[in-house]
Amino acid sequence: MLEVHDAVVRYGAITALHGISFEVNQGEIVTLLGANGAGKTTTLRMLSGLHAPQSGQIMFEGQDVTTTKAHMFTSLGIGHVPEGRRIFPQMTVEENLEMGAFRRRGSYTEDIERMYETFPILKERRKQIGGNLSGGEQQMLAIGRALMGQPRLLLLDEPSMGLAPMIVDTIFRIIGEIRDSGTTVLLVEQNAAQALRLADRGYVMENGRIVFGDSASNLLTDARVRAVYLGENVES
Amino acid sequence: MANLLHYFASHLATLRLEFWSLLVGGFATGVMYAMVAIGYTMVYGVLRLINFAHSEVFMSGGFASYFMMRALIGTSTPSGTWSVVLVIIGVLTGGVAGAAIAMLLERIAYRPLRRRNAPKLAYLISAIGASYFLYNLAGKEFGRINESMPSPYINHTVFTIFGAPVQLYYIVIFVVGVIMLITLDRLVATTKLGRSVRAAAQDAETASLMGVNIDRTIVLTFVIGGALAGAAGFLWGLGFTGVGFYMGFTPALKAFTAAVLGGIGNLRGAAIGGLLLGVVESFSVAFVPASYIDVIAFGILVLVLLFRPTGILGERLGRSA
Numbered sequence: 347m348l349e350v351h352d353a354v355v356r357y358g359a360i361t362a363l364h365g366i367s368f369e370v371n372q373g374e375i376v377t378l379l380g381a382n383g384a385g386k387t388t389t390l391r392m393l394s395g396l397h398a399p400q401s402g403q404i405m406f407e408g409q410d411v412t413t414t415k416a417h418m419f420t421s422l423g424i425g426h427v428p429e430g431r432r433i434f435p436q437m438t439v440e441e442n443l444e445m446g447a448f449r450r451r452g453s454y455t456e457d458i459e460r461m462y463e464t465f466p467i468l469k470e471r472r473k474q475i476g477g478n479l480s481g482g483e484q485q486m487l488a489i490g491r492a493l494m495g496q497p498r499l500l501l502l503d504e505p506s507m508g509l510a511p512m513i514v515d516t517i518f519r520i521i522g523e524i525r526d527s528g529t530t531v532l533l534v535e536q537n538a539a540q541a542l543r544l545a546d547r548g549y550v551m552e553n554g555r556i557v558f559g560d561s562a563s564n565l566l567t568d569a570r571v572r573a574v575y576l577g578e579n580v581e582s
Numbered sequence: 583m584a585n586l587l588h589y590f591a592s593h594l595a596t597l598r599l600e601f602w603s604l605l606v607g608g609f610a611t612g613v614m615y616a617m618v619a620i621g622y623t624m625v626y627g628v629l630r631l632i633n634f635a636h637s638e639v640f641m642s643g644g645f646a647s648y649f650m651m652r653a654l655i656g657t658s659t660p661s662g663t664w665s666v667v668l669v670i671i672g673v674l675t676g677g678v679a680g681a682a683i684a685m686l687l688e689r690i691a692y693r694p695l696r697r698r699n700a701p702k703l704a705y706l707i708s709a710i711g712a713s714y715f716l717y718n719l720a721g722k723e724f725g726r727i728n729e730s731m732p733s734p735y736i737n738h739t740v741f742t743i744f745g746a747p748v749q750l751y752y753i754v755i756f757v758v759g760v761i762m763l764i765t766l767d768r769l770v771a772t773t774k775l776g777r778s779v780r781a782a783a784q785d786a787e788t789a790s791l792m793g794v795n796i797d798r799t800i801v802l803t804f805v806i807g808g809a810l811a812g813a814a815g816f817l818w819g820l821g822f823t824g825v826g827f828y829m830g831f832t833p834a835l836k837a838f839t840a841a842v843l844g845g846i847g848n849l850r851g852a853a854i855g856g857l858l859l860g861v862v863e864s865f866s867v868a869f870v871p872a873s874y875i876d877v878i879a880f881g882i883l884v885l886v887l888l889f890r891p892t893g894i895l896g897e898r899l900g901r902s903a
């Protein structure tokens with residue numbers, strides 16, 4: 347579904363991605379693991395057209411999207427839940443959801459109702475402005491907003507960041523449901539143990555490179571992964 | 583001390599006598615400030631920069647409608663329906679010219695800098711350069727003396743409120759200004775187009791992830807702000823100062839003050855700030871010589887910037903840092 351070949355991204359003099367290659371297949375949850383600054387966010391931003399790669403190639407469903415502009419990606423079928431959630435702070439919950447459907451033609455009120463079924467708390471808050479929501483509510487809204495674009499591939503950037511464990515469990519359960527409903531997921535997480543238990547496959551990034559990738563079950567038992575990324579999380 | 587008291591007492595008496603006529607005149611000027619202030623605040627919303635060439639957008643609207651009125655009216659004295667049609671034509675001509683010049687400014691003075699990720703100072707210099715170029719071009723082509731606009735109507739007192747005469751000129755300003763400001767407000771609050779402008783102002787990058795074309799949205803804000811300023815240029819030109827190459831300078835600075843006063847980035851704030859500034863300026867005539875009016879307006883600007891830089895309705899100025 348998604349293939350990345352030798353992609354290089356630079357920020358001025360800094361090279362953030364030194365030619366990474368990986369793929370995501372239809373129906374999978376693939377997780378990208380790595381320490382802070384490894385290049386995970388940059389990778390997702392590149393996949394949404396926010397940073398064009400200096401070299402390399404990105405193919406999505408057989409189409410070359412290497413130089414496609416950011417605002418075209420939602421119509422192509424890629425949704426993005428950005429790092430830090432990035433809710434529109436002065437818009438209501440409902441307007442935020444509507445923004446997710448910005449490129450859609452026709453009525454989408456049914457889909458909004460469906461989001462409210464998945465995230466009942468958003469229904470209670472529908473008339474409140476995004477800036478007044480709690481972190482967990484904002485994360486649900488960010489996911490709901492991306493789903494409003496009917497993506498076939500959903501990019502999630504650290505959806506559990508800064509959230510209470512109970513809410514993290516809810517978020518992970520919902521990510522599982524999203525996959526089960528047929529949307530492919532590329533998940534960036536700090537919470538490696540939980541991400542690997544949910545995912546089908548994973549890649550490990552270090553300093554702008556993908557150092558290895560494997561099935562999630564193999565990564566969970568991999569000595570290098572256990573030492574560096576699972577650490578004290580291993581028993582949890 | 584007694585002198586000072588006497589001074590204020592006598593001026594308060596003037597204010598009481600003239601209250602309603604000062605209010606009406608202040609509102610009329612305020613509506614025009616509001617129309618120009620919208621452009622500052624909208625562009626600031628999406629680009630976080632002050633378009634200091636906006637004064638020349640206003641001037642372009644003034645000149646374009648002046649030439650249109652000259653061609654259509656000549657030395658005749660229009661009346662009745664023809665007057666109404668002429669005012670509409672004037673507003674449209676000013677608006678279209680303002681929108682076109684604003685669009686050109688975006689394309690020539692700003693977009694190349696945006697492509698290059700230039701620092702804010704570069705935008706300011708570019709704006710000042712564009713402004714200087716445009717008003718000198720106008721001065722060279724159209725002369726450096728103000729021209730009075732052929733009037734589409736015979737100005738007269740239509741009615742009085744509490745003894746204060748309300749001229750047809752003021753009514754034209756009110757009607758045109760209020761229609762344009764309310765239309766804009768509804769456009770931004772309820773349409774998809776408006777939603778894209780608001781989203782881009784709140785978080786441009788995330789808006790683009792939602793499918794908003796940021797380049798197009800930026801052009802749109804220049805066009806809308808330019809249309810309002812151009813139409814205001816026509817209304818201003820109908821007044822006793824007429825049109826001239828330098829006509830934009832002071833009103834646009836006042837409108838900028840109004841935008842800051844209302845909270846830069848906030849549309850309703852710009853409208854409220856404009857009206858407020860117009861009225862305050864008008865009332866200050868009762869207390870200080872008329873030549874001090876501009877001092878009052880810019881005194882307000884300095885005070886707002888010092889003590890409440892977010893203005894009346896603004897709360898998001900900090901985001902621009």
Ligand SMILES: Nc1ncnc2c1ncn2[C@@H]1O[C@H](COP(=O)(O)OP(=O)(O)O)[C@@H](O)[C@H]1O
Nearest residue numbers: 357360362380381382383384385386387388389
């Ligand atoms: N806007 C930027 N300008 C310059 N360097 C950046 C920018 N964003 C990220 N970087 C650098 O790129 C590298 C990768 O960052 P990022 O993709 O955010 O990592 P991660 O998401 O894995 O924590 C880091 O070294 C970071 O400092």
Ligand SMILES: [Mg+2]
Nearest residue numbers: 386387388429
């Ligand atoms: Mg990151």
